Amino acid sequence: MMNTIARTLLQERSQSPVHPIQLPTNGWRSTRLAEFSSVFLRIALGGSFLSAVADRFGLWGAYGYPNVAWGSYPRFVAYTAKLLWVLPTTTVPAVALGATVAESLFGLLLVLGWKTRLTSLLSGLLLTTFALSMTLALGVKAPLDYSVFSAAGGALLLATYTRFPLSLDELLRTKLVSCCLPMANRSRHDHNCVQAEISTYVI
Numbered sequence: 682m683m684n685t686i687a688r689t690l691l692q693e694r695s696q697s698p699v700h701p702i703q704l705p706t707n708g709w710r711s712t713r714l715a716e717f718s719s720v721f722l723r724i725a726l727g728g729s730f731l732s733a734v735a736d737r738f739g740l741w742g743a744y745g746y747p748n749v750a751w752g753s754y755p756r757f758v759a760y761t762a763k764l765l766w767v768l769p770t771t772t773v774p775a776v777a778l779g780a781t782v783a784e785s786l787f788g789l790l791l792v793l794g795w796k797t798r799l800t801s802l803l804s805g806l807l808l809t810t811f812a813l814s815m816t817l818a819l820g821v822k823a824p825l826d827y828s829v830f831s832a833a834g835g836a837l838l839l840a841t842y843t844r845f846p847l848s849l850d851e852l853l854r855t856k857l858v859s860c861c862l863p864m865a866n867r868s869r870h871d872h873n874c875v876q877a878e879i880s881t882y883v884i
Contacts, residue, residue, distance in 0.1 A: 716846045722839045723791045723848065726804060726832060730788030734781060764814045783807055794848020798840050805836035
């Protein structure tokens with residue numbers, strides 16, 4: 682009896698646990714939802730970055746217009762100084778410029794879908810930094826109201842995806858695969874090398 686119980690426990694331990702995400706689901710619906718969420722996250726995050734940059738250069742209107750946060754670059758620099766009150770004031774313009782360049786670059790790359798995984802990871806880290814800075818300077822309500830934590834979480838989630846429909850990554854991956862076919866006559870080593878090369882287009 683004890684031997685039977687011991688064997689049963691060993692068999693259970695040897696089996697890998699089923700992750701909740703891996704539970705059986707409707708394959709077609711899950712695939713479609715993943716594809717939609719990938720495109721939606723890319724466009725939403727990229728558009729948000731580009732919209733914020735446009736605001737600080739007055740492209741949405743001057744300060745005082747509805748839904749305009751800054752309306753000019755000097756006002757954005759002043760806001761940055763308010764968030765980064767712990768830093769010397771001489772460093773604020775450089776930080777504001779760096780944030781503007783990063784948001785512009787990340788926004789463009791996300792909308793186009795180029796190097797999406799890496800861009801999403803860096804975007805998540807940048808947004809997390811924004812959220813923590815806002816929390817320290819303005820309190821936790823400000824980043825919660827502006828959904829900065831949610832955006833950071835969405836960016837980090839997007840970084841875990843491996844396929845990005847309607848993107849340059851997917852276009853280049855498809856072209857690379859088609860160029861490498863047929864692969865039936867390739868050795869296993871060559872096949873693995875090609876697959877590793879393909880994977881670099883979505884990192």
